[in-house]
Amino acid sequence: MTLDPWRLRLLTQFADRGTVRAVAAALSLSPSAVSQQLTVLEREARATLLDRHGRRLVLTPDGARLVEHAREILDRIDVAERDLAGRGAAPVGPVRIAAFSSALSALIIPALARLAAAHPLLEPSTVESEPHESVPALLRGECDLAVVAEVGDAPLPRGAPMVTVPLVTDRLVTVVSTDRAAPAGLAELAESPWVLDSASSYLSDLVLRRCRQAGFEPRVVARYRSFGMMLQHVEAGTAVTVLPELAIDPRYRVHTAVVEPVVRRSVSAALRAGSEPRPAVQVVVDALRRR
Known part of the structure; x- marks a missing residue:
């Protein structure tokens, strides 16, 4: 028996997601179908790939090694398919x-x-x-x-x-309405209402850490995933915030100042x-x- 690429993909999905149920949900399959295919893969590999710990399945050392090989195999299959389809030399x-x-x-x-x-x-x-x-x-x-x-x-x-391929570096800036001066530091905004990104987002967690390092817990009155909504809130004079320079849309009338000490953010393309x-x-x- 030879290793089947579809079943190898199921194994990598299991390594990434951690449970058969999560793999089944991601691929619109039943958990029993995923389990059956992984059992077939063990026969193909002539090795024990998964071991049961209580109610959980975990990768064995052989399973972890096969996952590494599987990622390389699947990447090469993808390259080969695109090359044979005439997509190997042109950006299409x-x-x-x-x-x-x-x-x-x-x-x-x-x-x-x-x-x-x-x-x-x-x-x-x-x-x-x-x-x-x-x-x-x-x-x-x-x-x-x-x-x-x-x-x-x-x-x-x-x-x-x-x-990763470096793209750009920007800084965090405080953002306030035009009817007030840009602050010299975060501590000057300790008594102001704040608008932040959605809870537990990368930016929200970063801003909360910086405020706490400045000695205060911001009073959050609104959260939005949209930076435009955040800027509109600040423009109206009802809140302040901190955003990366890349997020500042010139259509909104606001004052900005670089957060001190300077917080630089590196933006990269990951492959x-x-x-x-x-x-x-x-x-x-x-x-x-x-x-």
Whole structure:
């Protein structure tokens, strides 16, 4: 018996998601069907790939080794299929991009607009996704490119099988309405109402950490996933906030000042490691770097 690529993909999904039930939900299968296919894969591999610990299945050492091989095999199959379909030399076909909000508006949408005329056969699709969501999605093969950000106290996962391409560095800025002066430091905003990104988001957690380091807990009166809504709230004079420079839309009349001490955020394009990116993916990365 030979190793079946579909069953290898199920095994990598199990490694990424942790349970048979999660794999079944992601692939619209029944848990019993997933279990049956993994059992067949064990027969194909002539090895025990999964072991039961209480009510949980976990990868055995052989299972973990096969996952590493499977990722390489599946990447090579993907490259081969696209090459045989005539997609090996030209930037054509789908490119799935996951990115956080300010990167979408400031980097990705302008880049895709520039690419549209030069590469009409390119088929980009985008989804808004925080780095803690987009990196696992990238490693699971659910997107081709993730635009991610990190600061010193919130680094990207180390040791993950991915490579990053630096794109831009920006800073955090305080944002207040035009009827007040931009503050010299965060502590000056301790008594103000705040509007923040959605709870547990990358930006919300970062701003909360910085406020606490400045000696106060911000009084949050509103939360939005949309930076436009946040800026509208500030423009109306009903709240203050902190945003990355990339998120500041000049259509809103607000005052900004760089947060002191300076908090620099590195924005990168993340790609799965192990093989050269397809031309369609590479041309998008190149466009982002030429911002």
